[in-house]
Amino acid sequence: MYDFKVRSNIHDYTVSFITDTLETLDRELGEGDYILVDRNILELYSPGLETTLSKQKFIIIDANETQKSYAGIIPIIENLILNGFRKNHRLIAIGGGITQDITSFISSVLYRGVDWIFFPTTLLAQCDSCIGSKTSINFGAFKNQIGGFYPPLKIFINTAFLTTLPPEQIMSGLGEMCHYFPIAGEADFIRYAREYQLAIQDPTVMEGLICRSLEIKKGYIEIDEYDRKERQIFNYGHSFGHALESLTDYRIPHGIAVSYGLDMANYVSVKMGLLEESIRIDMRAVLKNIWKGTSISDVSIDRFLTALTKDKKNVGTELRLILSEGYGKIVKKSVKLDQKFSDIIQQYFREELSK
Numbered sequence: 001m002y003d004f005k006v007r008s009n010i011h012d013y014t015v016s017f018i019t020d021t022l023e024t025l026d027r028e029l030g031e032g033d034y035i036l037v038d039r040n041i042l043e044l045y046s047p048g049l050e051t052t053l054s055k056q057k058f059i060i061i062d063a064n065e066t067q068k069s070y071a072g073i074i075p076i077i078e079n080l081i082l083n084g085f086r087k088n089h090r091l092i093a094i095g096g097g098i099t100q101d102i103t104s105f106i107s108s109v110l111y112r113g114v115d116w117i118f119f120p121t122t123l124l125a126q127c128d129s130c131i132g133s134k135t136s137i138n139f140g141a142f143k144n145q146i147g148g149f150y151p152p153l154k155i156f157i158n159t160a161f162l163t164t165l166p167p168e169q170i171m172s173g174l175g176e177m178c179h180y181f182p183i184a185g186e187a188d189f190i191r192y193a194r195e196y197q198l199a200i201q202d203p204t205v206m207e208g209l210i211c212r213s214l215e216i217k218k219g220y221i222e223i224d225e226y227d228r229k230e231r232q233i234f235n236y237g238h239s240f241g242h243a244l245e246s247l248t249d250y251r252i253p254h255g256i257a258v259s260y261g262l263d264m265a266n267y268v269s270v271k272m273g274l275l276e277e278s279i280r281i282d283m284r285a286v287l288k289n290i291w292k293g294t295s296i297s298d299v300s301i302d303r304f305l306t307a308l309t310k311d312k313k314n315v316g317t318e319l320r321l322i323l324s325e326g327y328g329k330i331v332k333k334s335v336k337l338d339q340k341f342s343d344i345i346q347q348y349f350r351e352e353l354s355k
């Protein structure tokens with residue numbers, strides 16, 4: 001329906017919206033290709049998926065952060081090498097961001113690079129991570145520390161997968177999606193605010209939002225694929241969000257942490273005189289619905305401030321934060337981690353969060 005192409009320094013790739021996953025899989029699968037499939041997807045979509053997979057070699061992926069680590073992928077690489085996977089064969093990933101990161105990382109290093117194809121099954125992977133080429137895996141307990149850039153050849157999005165996705169994962173996807181719309185501008189944020197709840201019931205509305213998120217992301221990754229300048233704007237909500245994820249031991253899913261992070265970024269922006277309070281309030285009304293049912297009130301403020309300094313995008317002692325001057329005016333700022341900044345964060349946790 002809304003197929004498009006993404007230009008990349010590595011190789012261009014296509015995104016197609018489909019309704020027939022098994023037929024598309026059958027058509028794409030070549031001899032020797034290996035499928036890496038999320039265990040929950042295999043269970044939920046069998047016997048249909050199992051029948052297709054029985055004709056092909058496949059590896060089951062447990063979608064957890066331990067599997068997505070330097071040690072966790074060793075058995076997968078061993079399996080591929082020992083069982084006849086060759087450079088001209090392809091890896092086919094079916095799953096969310098974890099399955100994607102494992103497959104893309106292995107594809108980028110095995111035999112100096114093999115082709116891979118992606119069927120994203122979570123909202124987060126469909127609206128965001130499937131494009132952009134990033135391939136990070138964890139090193140022990142250190143998240144996303146090893147990786148590079150290596151896109152798939154083709155991405156096939158079937159929103160029917162979202163019918164089985166747990167509500168928390170849907171909210172996480174909506175939280176991730178939310179950071180794209182205010183970056184694009186006021187009209188886009190208004191659209192998101194009008195449609196995000198409707199999208200949970202209506203696949204056509206959801207497809208429209210997914211497509212727009214990807215379109216906004218495409219505009220930046222095509223000019224700054226390697227995340228050196230323009231693309232860094234997508235760190236909006238993420239510096240704060242990453243700190244929250246790590247301090248809650250990843251109990252808060254990524255996109256929900258981002259929704260808190262966006263609210264914090266807006267709060268800091270207002271306190272620094274960059275953003276109008278009315279915009280912050282409008283966005284907060286939406287963000288609160290995304291994080292509803294979760295809590296970060298047990299997070300220690302001191303540990304939060306320390307975690308912020310660990311963000312890999314910082315340079316030297318200053319924090320590099322993405323803040324807001326309004327819709328369509330998201331900006332990168334260097335901020336000193338001084339008493340003033342720490343007072344703003346304390347105030348946020350003590351007074352704002354519970355409102």
Ligand SMILES: NC(=O)c1ccc[n+]([C@@H]2O[C@H](COP(=O)([O-])OP(=O)(O)OC[C@H]3O[C@@H](n4cnc5c(N)ncnc54)[C@H](O)[C@@H]3O)[C@@H](O)[C@H]2O)c1
Nearest residue numbers: 038040063096097098099121122124125129134161164165
């Ligand atoms: N490479 C990138 O650009 C990028 C961007 C953002 C996030 N990530 C990474 O993605 C990971 C998170 O990925 P995610 O949020 O997509 O989820 P995930 O892959 O962790 O999956 C979440 C859960 O949903 C299950 N699941 C997947 N699809 C399902 C479906 N259709 N129905 C029912 N259950 C389903 C999985 O088995 C798992 O239990 C993190 O490791 C994060 O670091 C990567």
Ligand SMILES: [Zn+2]
Nearest residue numbers: 176238254258
């Ligand atoms: Zn994100």
